[in-house]
Amino acid sequence: xxxxxxxxxxxxxxxxxxxxxxxxxxxxxxxxxxxxxxxxxxxxxxxxxxxxxxxxxxxxxxxxxxxxxxxxxxxxxxxxxxxxxxxxxxxxxxxxxxxxxxxxxxxxxxxxxxxxx
Amino acid sequence: xxxxxxxxxxxxxxxxxxxxxxxxxxxxxxxxxxxxxxxxxxxxxxxxxxxxxxxxxxxxxxxxxxxxxxxxxxxxxxxxxxxxxxxxxxxxxxxxxxxxxxxxxxxxxxxxxx
Numbered sequence: 457x458x459x460x461x462x463x464x465x466x467x468x469x470x471x472x473x474x475x476x477x478x479x480x481x482x483x484x485x486x487x488x489x490x491x492x493x494x495x496x497x498x499x500x501x502x503x504x505x506x507x508x509x510x511x512x513x514x515x516x517x518x519x520x521x522x523x524x525x526x527x528x529x530x531x532x533x534x535x536x537x538x539x540x541x542x543x544x545x546x547x548x549x550x551x552x553x554x555x556x557x558x559x560x561x562x563x564x565x566x567x568x569x570x571x572x573x
Numbered sequence: 574x575x576x577x578x579x580x581x582x583x584x585x586x587x588x589x590x591x592x593x594x595x596x597x598x599x600x601x602x603x604x605x606x607x608x609x610x611x612x613x614x615x616x617x618x619x620x621x622x623x624x625x626x627x628x629x630x631x632x633x634x635x636x637x638x639x640x641x642x643x644x645x646x647x648x649x650x651x652x653x654x655x656x657x658x659x660x661x662x663x664x665x666x667x668x669x670x671x672x673x674x675x676x677x678x679x680x681x682x683x684x685x686x687x
Contacts, residue, residue, distance in 0.1 A: 460615070492678075499577065499664055499678025500616070545615060560606055560618030560632065561676070 459483045460548050462564035470572050475533040477567050479546030482527065486548040490561065491520060491531045494543045503544075504531070533569075541571045575599070577679035579665050585685045586655055594650040594682045598667030605648050606666040606676060607640060616664060622648060634659075655686045 461480045469475045479489075487508040492500035506513040506520045506529065513520050519532045533540055546564040578597045586592050598605050607619040619632050622642040633639070637655075642648040652659055662683050666676040 458615075462615075497680060499666070499680050501678065502676065547616075560608065560621055561616070562618070563608075563615035565613065565615040 457482070458564070459486075460546055460562050460564040462544075462546055462567050464567050465565070466568040466570065468570045468572055469536050471538060472535045475531075475536045475540065475569055475571070477531040477533075477544050477546075477569065479529045479531075479564055480527060481529075481548050483548070483562075484527070485550050486562070488549040489520070489522060489529050490547045490549070491518075492545040492547060492563075494545060494566070500545055536569075536571045538571050538573065541569060543568050577665055577667050577677050579663075579679040579682050581682060582680065583683045583685075585687065587687050588657060589654055591651065591653045592655055592684060594652075594663050594684070596648045596650070596665030596667075596679060598646065598648070598665070599669075599677055600646075602667035602669050602677075603645060604668045604670060604676075605642060606668075607648070607650050608664040608666065609634075609661045610664060610681070611661045619650070652684075655684075657686050660684055660686045 459482050490505040491503040493503045494500040504515050504518050504520050506522050511522050517533055522529045543566040545566045547561040549561055580595045605622040608616040609619055610616050620627050620630055620640050624645050625642045637653045640650045662681040664678055664681045666678045668675040
């Protein structure tokens, strides 16, 4: 059973608008969450993270929101740019310092974001 | 400096053959991770190394899978008697310390088992 779920396989957004990518998790032991971005034929690259003690973390055009009671997080990109077109993976960990411990990071299936000109 | 590199980038093999996948982490990174991504799936954690030791191998899918790391550097993931379900992209990541958000990924090895 998937512990990290990204229910939208793809999302199309017009350039300049806000992109909102959603992620749900089921394991209440997760306390650190990350977003990775992946271009074709490349490995994922770290984008932004949030600890469970926070409900928001912002870095430039990227903001991650965490709703612990709903076990839901979202990534907002504003304004969206053509270079943002990629697959975005949500990932969760049992601890910021453990690399997820013996279980590593638990990833969702990804959402393919397409920014239209 | 150079990022994480993996070789080969693509590997096509016949069912039943053994394959060896290589990962060169970023120099000085003590932690190394292997993940697998099957078509349409998320990344599946396989194993991690702290130095040359793998404390927990329970994430490996079967006993046909093994991994080792030497010199706190290069790691190899070996799959014996490959099966079609082993077809996937195998990704390696490394981090300076055992930290969740500082994992740097390589480009992956795409394995196809015919």
